Amino acid sequence: MSGIHPFRVLRAKPLWIANGVITGVLALLFAVFYVGANIDPVDHMTKLPVGLVNADKGAVVGGKQVSLGDRITESIKKSTASGDKIDWKVMDEKEMKDELGEGKLYGALVVPAEFTSSATALTGPGTTGTPVRPTLTVLTNQSAGSVGSSLARAATTQAAENASLQVGRELTAQSGTVQAKLPAAAQLLLADPAAVTVKDGHRLDSHSGLGLTAFYYALVLVVCGMLSANVISGQVDHALGYTHNDMGPLRLHRPLIRATRVQTLAISSTLMAVLSLLMATLVMVGAVGLMGMDAAHLPLLWLYSVCAIAVSGIGALTLLAVFGTPGMLVVTLVFIGMAVPTAGATTPLQALPGFYRFLAEFEPLRQITGGIRSILYYDAQGDAGLTRGWVMMAAGLVTAALFGFGALRWYDRKGLHRIPAETKPEKAAVPA
Template identity: 30%
Template sequence: MGQPTTTAGAAPGEHRARLRVLRDFVTHPGTWLLPILVVLGVALTVPAVYLGGTINPPGNVRNLPVGLVVEPQTVPVPGGSPAAALADQIAAGVDAHAIALQRVDPEEEARLLGNGSLYGAVRIPADFDAQLAALRSAEPGAPVHPVVHLDTNPATGAMVAGLIGGQLSPVLTRVGSELGHRLLEAAPPGSTTAALSALAAPFTVVSAPLEPLPANTGMGTSAFYYAVVLVLLGLVGASAIHPLIDASSGFLPTEIGPIVRRRPYLHLTRLQSLVSKWLIIVVAAPIAAALAQLVAGPVLGMPIDRPLALWLFATSTVAAVGVGALTVFACFGALGPLINMFFFVALAMPSSAGTIPLEAVPGFYRTVARVEPMRPVVAGLRSLLYFDSAPGSGLTGAWWAVGGLAAASVLIGLVTVRAFDRMAASARHPEMNPARAGSAAKHRAGGRVAA
């Protein structure tokens, strides 16, 4: 009879003890203060970082590479070529800070647009002088307007054409108006109203891609979004591999829904754990890259002219990003997800030149782009998908950047975790870590008292 009474009397006391522990845990600032500060810090920094690089491209334009082409004219004009004079006026009228104007010949224009070195070009065609002379002669018949071409390069990004047009359209309008005034002053007597109207607006501007992209390229954004896919494969893969391997070694429990499993602890050094995670992402990378390419190409219809080269580059990208993210986890622990998010996503997007060229983002992002991995990945994919790996299109530099990311990650990881392994205070095994062993002893003692 006494034993049930003892049990019944102990239950309320145990319940009160648990409630007290829960209350102390919830109300202690150490429980909630740091997580709230982290969320608020992310809420401040992510919009500032991401929107700060993308919110005002026209106001940040600096040194957009644009060509100026005067094709050899078909007829000589006494007193000098109006086409050459118009080119001089355009060169003098552009904003030298916003536009890096390069005078090139037609063959050079095609080559530079073909490898992405030029974002566009103003091209004065070979019949410009001849058509302008016919316009000034007031001959019978409908006047034929000369045309000035604004050649765009959609392979450099969907926004580039708009940025170039926004900078050059006012210049072309102004020089056209000035030329029209001069032509009106020299108009022959008896010119018809139609002829005078044509002289007032002596040329029209036609904007079009010199080499249009094929269908299913996202208007020049497919390379950027494919780069995002590859970076996320490496980053998310690393984020999954890191806790799964720690759970496999018994360092962390495995929790899936209501099921919680704790494997027997297998003591691995930090170095052994990190190398095993590296090997897994390296083995998974070629398969992941092949599956992504299968979906993008045969399933969705994205044009892929060099499938083997694309697969090799994608495999290297996934592996390098995964190795880098795993190194960050090993070096920074609980801060790893935040650091990876900022480095591989928040800072990487505005500095990648995927949708907005680097010449149209604030200077901070142009500096960050030198170390951010997504910028060379986008350049490499553009070279493979749009420029047929042409020399100067960025593929060689992309390979060096991806290899550099992998090498730096391995070197930093080896040095850092090896140093951690030599410090007793950072040992993962509870019995080898004095701080953790003490905490575990206190926890066991507290449990006995509560019991």
């Protein structure tokens, strides 16, 4: 017994400095990662992929073949109104549907087959009654992310409205003296002839969280792996006798079983791999069985979930083993702090600042979310993110194994063994 009152530790400056630095840095980093990534997605948006489909068959006007659809698509491609914020991808309808169905497009603008014939009919000599407006169709893709879909919808709608005004100027110029003979309704339409309609380009089931269930499901998997790593690490240390285990008012201690650092990580990783089977099953039961989340390919979803939890957990165990107590802070930053803003689920990667897009290339949550999104929304297509998810998880597991076991083997060879706290001599120094 030292005879020092416990509350005297509050007079120790190192206690305040260490905890102040750690908590302050965490607060600052989380603010930067979360707020900084989403503070101005429109300004940071670069080359958001949007489809541009010209299905217009054209029409014969004055003895000449005319295609207003060609003029519209060329005008949109050459327009500098959106700068480099939108990456207009000219394609046919089949390609557009395929890429919407793989999450590669955030939206599309479609010029329908009868656009020219409908537009030129407004100025035709036989125009009577209420004319029928030609239509430009804006397609959204909520499955690719609600924010990204909204950004694409706004840009595409603006482009469609500008195209309508351009067509109106051309029709007005072509109509000449005929314009005065047109019905009043037709004259009003000439300046802005096209109606812009918005439709869902890739319909989701009602229990899909407006395209966010994939993100939240993936987040659950990563959090399960991360938190389980902390639990497993502590329980393995207790089982080997290196630490106490407090259960309410009781303090439990087991006899010491000396183990190398490599052996300890191997034991923890084995537990994580096996328990991932249980956790993935219960996550699916909770999300799909109890809460009614729409999901297909359930065996594949379960297998992918098992691997995602196992890889996340083993990665977290590696960081805890290599860095010790500070490892939990590193785990929190890697798997939550830097991961959530860069997952590409809420704000698209194309609307993030460059630093966050760089992080998204290897952050685990983004890779796992892509695979889950493919399974839930895109019929488990490899090109929709599933192949990348598998490859990146395998790469992450290999990297964790090489880094973790390599560093711990070096610790063991250098004699940096774990020494139980009770073998250390006690110091009775009074805090300054």
